[in-house]
Amino acid sequence: MVKLARDEREMLDGIQGPAKQRAMEILVQYADALGAERFIDTNNVHLLIGFHPYPEVVTVRDADELVSKFLLDSEDKIVVDNVKTFNTTHIFATDLERWQLMGAPESLHKLMEAIRKYCIRTGISLMATCTPYQVGNIPTKGEHCAWTESSAVPFCNAVLGARTNTEAAHSAFPIALTGKVPLSGFHLDENRLGDHLVRVEIDVNSVMEWYLLGYYAGEMSQLAVPVIDLRHGMVPNISMLKGFNAAGASSGGIMMYHVVAVTPEAPTLEAAFGHKRIKETLTYGQAERRQTYEALNSAKDPTVDLINIGCPHYSLEELREVTRLLEGKRVHESVTLWIWTAHQLKALADRNGYTDIILRAGGQLMTDSCPLNTNLFPRGTKVVATDSAKHAHYAPAIAGVAVWFGSMKECIEAAITGKWRGELK
Ligand code: F3S
Numbered sequence: 001m002v003k004l005a006r007d008e009r010e011m012l013d014g015i016q017g018p019a020k021q022r023a024m025e026i027l028v029q030y031a032d033a034l035g036a037e038r039f040i041d042t043n044n045v046h047l048l049i050g051f052h053p054y055p056e057v058v059t060v061r062d063a064d065e066l067v068s069k070f071l072l073d074s075e076d077k078i079v080v081d082n083v084k085t086f087n088t089t090h091i092f093a094t095d096l097e098r099w100q101l102m103g104a105p106e107s108l109h110k111l112m113e114a115i116r117k118y119c120i121r122t123g124i125s126l127m128a129t130c131t132p133y134q135v136g137n138i139p140t141k142g143e144h145c146a147w148t149e150s151s152a153v154p155f156c157n158a159v160l161g162a163r164t165n166t167e168a169a170h171s172a173f174p175i176a177l178t179g180k181v182p183l184s185g186f187h188l189d190e191n192r193l194g195d196h197l198v199r200v201e202i203d204v205n206s207v208m209e210w211y212l213l214g215y216y217a218g219e220m221s222q223l224a225v226p227v228i229d230l231r232h233g234m235v236p237n238i239s240m241l242k243g244f245n246a247a248g249a250s251s252g253g254i255m256m257y258h259v260v261a262v263t264p265e266a267p268t269l270e271a272a273f274g275h276k277r278i279k280e281t282l283t284y285g286q287a288e289r290r291q292t293y294e295a296l297n298s299a300k301d302p303t304v305d306l307i308n309i310g311c312p313h314y315s316l317e318e319l320r321e322v323t324r325l326l327e328g329k330r331v332h333e334s335v336t337l338w339i340w341t342a343h344q345l346k347a348l349a350d351r352n353g354y355t356d357i358i359l360r361a362g363g364q365l366m367t368d369s370c371p372l373n374t375n376l377f378p379r380g381t382k383v384v385a386t387d388s389a390k391h392a393h394y395a396p397a398i399a400g401v402a403v404w405f406g407s408m409k410e411c412i413e414a415a416i417t418g419k420w421r422g423e424l425k
Helices: 006-012 017-032 054-058 062-069 106-122 152-159 167-177 207-221 238-251 269-271 285-297 317-324 343-351 352-360 389-399 408-417
Strands: 039-043 045-047 087-089 180-181 196-200 226-229 278-283 306-314 336-341 364-367 385-386 402-405
Touching: 006 017, 006 408, 017 167, 017 180, 017 336, 045 167, 045 196, 054 285, 062 106, 062 167, 152 238, 167 180, 196 207, 207 226, 207 238, 207 278, 207 285, 207 389, 226 269, 238 306, 238 389, 285 389, 285 402, 306 317, 306 389, 306 408, 317 336, 317 343, 317 352, 317 408, 336 343, 336 352, 343 352, 385 389, 385 408, 389 402
Parallel strands: 045 087, 196 226, 196 278, 306 336, 306 385, 336 364, 385 402
Antiparallel strands: 039 180
16 A cells, blocks of 8 residues: 555545645545555656547536546535646647647537537646657656656656656646656666667667657567667767657557667666666567558559658747748649647747748648647548658558558658658668
8 A cells, every 4th residue: 555645645535625635535445556665756747638539428518527537536516726837738639729620520619619628727738749848848857747648758767867656647636636656667766777788780860760769669579668779879869869769659558768878777788777787688670660651651653642740849940941842832623731839839840931832832730739649630541651650550450441551751752742752761
């Protein structure tokens, strides 16, 4: 049984109100299931609240009822005044402004509006992105957090050196109400050390190459902690690591990893493994790269219907790059081009003229959401091209579409010509 501190006992006994009491009841069960001995304090939660409504939602009348039912597992309406922690929101089911472009029904838009107002009322910082670390939620090394979103979790752990497990919507909300997270998993030093060694024998120097490496590492490591040993001198940028995280969390369940001499807890190979012995040594070379590329490309027909890029949401650097590729060009009349980013970055794109260039070319710069989340694809979409291994992994199963995976440049060429001509060089 998890041991409770005085303030935790008070919350459980209802002294701090019904919302915290219900949250603490859930967290005690959660901590016991994880085998945690105690809770630790957190002041950084990335919540999933603007989620895809379950069928039962049609009977729900307002956001308080929705949150009570789905995030506090209560048939009684529990009204929350204020969440305790600093927290940000993962994506919503729709773009909050361009919901009609997604083909979302008005009922879903109204529900998202109700949740948006709920966030403002309760002190939840409305971020609506899968990349909170790109737009202002940047925890420090060692900081205990509670994040949802599989691609963001390894960024928090491995790239920033902060500490989180992959929280579900149903655990993150009670944590936000109480500021308490079970001490388990990646909050503990021991579990952060490496398990597998991945020796990289080829150059990995573009976002696409990091997606491929991440997809391979995820598949081979599953929930273990891989240690990536690059050829001398290679230093990935943020977009590359973002791609690695998203891919590794899709093909496997990577939540923590190390890149020797790059990520903060692995200044050396020895530091990455600590006292642990290496369980397995893997080699990533041309053969593994090609196999991974082929596994991600499920399409046969070169005629594309949708180009979906920005999964995870594009950084400002990526928005600048895609704008350069699109400038003065025109998207093919039978193709839809969706580019996804955080709305905070769209504001910068607007200011820098990027949005105008995308719109003039016939594309759309979309925010707050993504089609995989709600399965809202343009009507009749059969073939999708993307530069995201995560999108390529999930779209066939979720939407029944075939997918081409390649670089941003290949995706934009397909948007303009209507045909996929990408290849592994
Ligand atoms: Fe983000 Fe949606 Fe991709 S949540 S990581 S854009 S699947």
